[in-house]
Amino acid sequence: MSRRRAHIAMVGIPAVSHVLPSLEVIRELVARGHRVTYANDPAVADRIEATGAEFVPYDSSLPVADNNWPDDAIGAMGLFLDDAVQVLPQLRAVYDDDPADLYLYDIGAYAARALAESQKRPLMQLSPAMVAWEGYEQDVAAHLWALPGADAYRAKFTGWLAGCGASTTDMDAFAGRPEHTLALIPRAMQPHGEDVDTDTVTFVGPCFAGRGAEQSWTRPADAERVLLVSLGSAYTNRPGFYRQCLAAYGDLPGWHVVLQVGRHTDRAALGAIPDNVEVHSWVPQFAILEQADAFVTHAGMGGSAEGLYTGVPMIAVPQGADQFMNADRLVELGVARRIDTADATAEALRTALSELVADPEVAGRSARLRAEARAEGGTPRAADLIEELLG
Numbered sequence: 001m002s003r004r005r006a007h008i009a010m011v012g013i014p015a016v017s018h019v020l021p022s023l024e025v026i027r028e029l030v031a032r033g034h035r036v037t038y039a040n041d042p043a044v045a046d047r048i049e050a051t052g053a054e055f056v057p058y059d060s061s062l063p064v065a066d067n068n069w070p071d072d073a074i075g076a077m078g079l080f081l082d083d084a085v086q087v088l089p090q091l092r093a094v095y096d097d098d099p100a101d102l103y104l105y106d107i108g109a110y111a112a113r114a115l116a117e118s119q120k121r122p123l124m125q126l127s128p129a130m131v132a133w134e135g136y137e138q139d140v141a142a143h144l145w146a147l148p149g150a151d152a153y154r155a156k157f158t159g160w161l162a163g164c165g166a167s168t169t170d171m172d173a174f175a176g177r178p179e180h181t182l183a184l185i186p187r188a189m190q191p192h193g194e195d196v197d198t199d200t201v202t203f204v205g206p207c208f209a210g211r212g213a214e215q216s217w218t219r220p221a222d223a224e225r226v227l228l229v230s231l232g233s234a235y236t237n238r239p240g241f242y243r244q245c246l247a248a249y250g251d252l253p254g255w256h257v258v259l260q261v262g263r264h265t266d267r268a269a270l271g272a273i274p275d276n277v278e279v280h281s282w283v284p285q286f287a288i289l290e291q292a293d294a295f296v297t298h299a300g301m302g303g304s305a306e307g308l309y310t311g312v313p314m315i316a317v318p319q320g321a322d323q324f325m326n327a328d329r330l331v332e333l334g335v336a337r338r339i340d341t342a343d344a345t346a347e348a349l350r351t352a353l354s355e356l357v358a359d360p361e362v363a364g365r366s367a368r369l370r371a372e373a374r375a376e377g378g379t380p381r382a383a384d385l386i387e388e389l390l391g
Helices: 016-031 043-050 073-095 108-120 136-144 151-163 171-175 241-250 285-289 303-309 324-331 346-358 360-375 378-390
Strands: 007-011 035-040 055-059 102-108 123-127 181-183 200-204 227-231 255-260 277-280 294-297 314-316 336-338
Touching: 007 016, 007 108, 016 035, 016 043, 016 102, 016 123, 016 303, 016 378, 035 073, 043 055, 043 378, 055 314, 073 108, 073 136, 073 151, 102 108, 102 378, 108 123, 108 171, 123 378, 181 378, 227 241, 227 285, 241 255, 241 346, 285 314, 294 303, 294 346, 303 314, 303 324, 303 360, 314 324, 314 346, 324 336, 336 346
Parallel strands: 007 035, 007 102, 035 055, 102 123, 123 181, 181 200, 227 255, 227 294, 255 277, 294 314, 314 336
Antiparallel strands: none
């Protein structure tokens, strides 16, 4: 294992759900004495600079500010490709004169892999979501390539690879399985986990330890039980759903409710707020979950991982993307109930909560999965593996 001071570059995308999972790994690498630069859009500069890393700004074209993503999968994938095309020259302007000893990169940061390969430098992907497994191409990818616009997307990606300096010019190989990946999720959340190539992928679990004062929360002294309701960072403008939650859990005896509604929700649209409910645009989710008794979540991978890591039973109300698969996985694990948005009435939400917290088998499974997630190593193990690659 190398403990020499090295230049490690992280390249991310400005989606908060992609930034948060690896921040503690970055903080740990800085604490170990490495020079860490982190390239991303200025929209997330404050979060990155708080780790001690040197922020390297680039302008992203991804629609994370207004969450205006296309409804179709190929359209969304095309936005990531377009972003990579225009980000790569911005990265070259910095890193061609100051190359890193090792590049770390988010699953959406294609430009980082092209840069590292052109410089013949080692690279490692930090995945905040599920990874590919043996048979993924047949199980999932084949359906994507049958969608309208897929052929044009593949042709554009292949053409970019031919001229961007990357040594991997096959699109499927480039966007597929890297040689080195750290999966920052509990292995329990990985579909077909037994079919993942563990020679190239290491599950280190969620990396939470060491978060600062902004990740603290004080449980009210009179709260017998705590419920957190959060739809994450991308699908928050759901006033109708929040009203159902207020009807379900407002004034529920013994329960204190923390409701995160995001910055796009008009609080006036929620109506009267019961005395046992606190409403915020943003909350320190992990800090609350460490003290919570139940969690209503959109089942994004970050929220699902935090729920497992803290051993909190969940009500999964998926909103989009991989959340439907994640919700089903949580149900399979025996620690959650799934309620689709159209079915998320006050009665259904209240019944699901009552059943979850009263079931001793749910409590037992939650405790077991909590122990398994924490045993995967988290932040220290991730940093150790990065240093091994440096060596």
